[in-house]
Amino acid sequence: xxxxxxxxxxxxxxxxxxxxxxxxxxxxxxxxxxxxxxxxxxxxxxxxxxxxxxxxxxxxxxxxxxxxxxxxxxxxxxxxxxxxxxxxxxxxxxxxxxxxxxxxxxxxxxxxxxxxxxxxxxxxxxxxxxxxxxxxxxxxxxxxxxxxxxxxxxxxxxxxxxxxxxxxxxxxxxxxxxxxxxxxxxxxxxxxxxxxxxxxxxxxxxxxxxxxxxxxxxxxxxxxxxxxxxxxxxxxxxxxxxxxxxxxxxxxxxxxxxxxxxxxxxxxxxxxxxxxxxxxxxxxxxxxxxxxxxxxxxxxxxxxxxxxxxxxxxxxxxxxxxxxxxxxxx
Numbered sequence: 001x002x003x004x005x006x007x008x009x010x011x012x013x014x015x016x017x018x019x020x021x022x023x024x025x026x027x028x029x030x031x032x033x034x035x036x037x038x039x040x041x042x043x044x045x046x047x048x049x050x051x052x053x054x055x056x057x058x059x060x061x062x063x064x065x066x067x068x069x070x071x072x073x074x075x076x077x078x079x080x081x082x083x084x085x086x087x088x089x090x091x092x093x094x095x096x097x098x099x100x101x102x103x104x105x106x107x108x109x110x111x112x113x114x115x116x117x118x119x120x121x122x123x124x125x126x127x128x129x130x131x132x133x134x135x136x137x138x139x140x141x142x143x144x145x146x147x148x149x150x151x152x153x154x155x156x157x158x159x160x161x162x163x164x165x166x167x168x169x170x171x172x173x174x175x176x177x178x179x180x181x182x183x184x185x186x187x188x189x190x191x192x193x194x195x196x197x198x199x200x201x202x203x204x205x206x207x208x209x210x211x212x213x214x215x216x217x218x219x220x221x222x223x224x225x226x227x228x229x230x231x232x233x234x235x236x237x238x239x240x241x242x243x244x245x246x247x248x249x250x251x252x253x254x255x256x257x258x259x260x261x262x263x264x265x266x267x268x269x270x271x272x273x274x275x276x277x278x279x280x281x282x283x284x285x286x287x288x289x290x291x292x293x294x295x296x297x298x299x300x301x302x303x304x305x306x307x308x309x310x311x312x313x314x315x316x317x318x319x320x321x322x323x324x325x326x327x328x329x330x
Contacts, residue, residue: 077146092299100129104151111233155288164288173265196227
């Protein structure tokens with residue numbers, strides 16, 4: 001039975017509440033809702049009256065939700081998604097769709113994904129907004145609460161309501177600056193180990209989960225010299241162009257144009273390639289695109305998922321480490 005309170009409730013208030021919870025800022029929330037700040041302030045007062053709670057307190061850092069608002073925030077995304085499905089979004093058209101998608105991506109992945117993705121969106125869906133943030137440790141909670149739509153990360157362990165779709169791995173290459181002593185030759189294992197290395201990793205994961213190459217090297221009593229570990233691909237490239245260091249990363253970065261005149265990539269030494277195929281390493285964590293089950297029936301989300309998988313599978317996603325045979329003693 002539908003209550004009188006529900007009959008009197010304006011569902012647009014719930015939309016405004018969700019945006020306020022996401023933005024924690026009246027100015028930004030008003031912009032997303034295409035209303036004035038005074039109008040949104042009146043809406044907030046209606047929400048307070050309806051829920052008999054302050055919902056937010058103002059601080060120098062923005063709006064801070066009350067426990068009641070946080071409780072509502074855990075339920076609203078699913079509720080609004082259901083309402084959207086009832087209203088019907090079957091006539092979805094990318095050309096006219098004006099929604100936004102929040103992506104949680106590691107910096108390494110942003111370098112390869114965003115240029116191609118944004119270029120295609122500019123052509124086929126010019127009104128779509130992408131909001132990108134780094135992957136926090138509690139990214140699954142963000143997906144559950146509707147604070148993020150997609151997250152790309154190594155899915156070591158996912159909860160039941162989180163869908164994880166593996167991203168196709170791209171074979172790694174060994175990168176170096178243009179003019180490097182190894183730039184014009186076919187490198188062997190000894191060459192590979194003779195120079196210092198830069199290593200990319202994902203924040204929030206231990207070294208054991210992010211470096212297959214060092215795992216396998218260690219199994220054979222061999223170690224490479226790591227002079228810099230970083231989560232920032234652009235920083236690594238900057239160091240690469242000013243030193244004789246080497247960087248192992250998935251193939252394709254230099255083809256993107258941004259780094260084409262600065263770095264060159266070689267196939268890994270044949271010895272390494274054989275050991276990658278034959279050596280058992282526990283550090284073969286796969287990057288996955290993750291989303292919450294609440295978006296499974298959403299046509300806009302299905303469309304964006306396909307677009308993301310397309311660009312992730314054709315982009316150098318992450319350092320996908322390597323392996324090495326035992327080096328004979330001199």
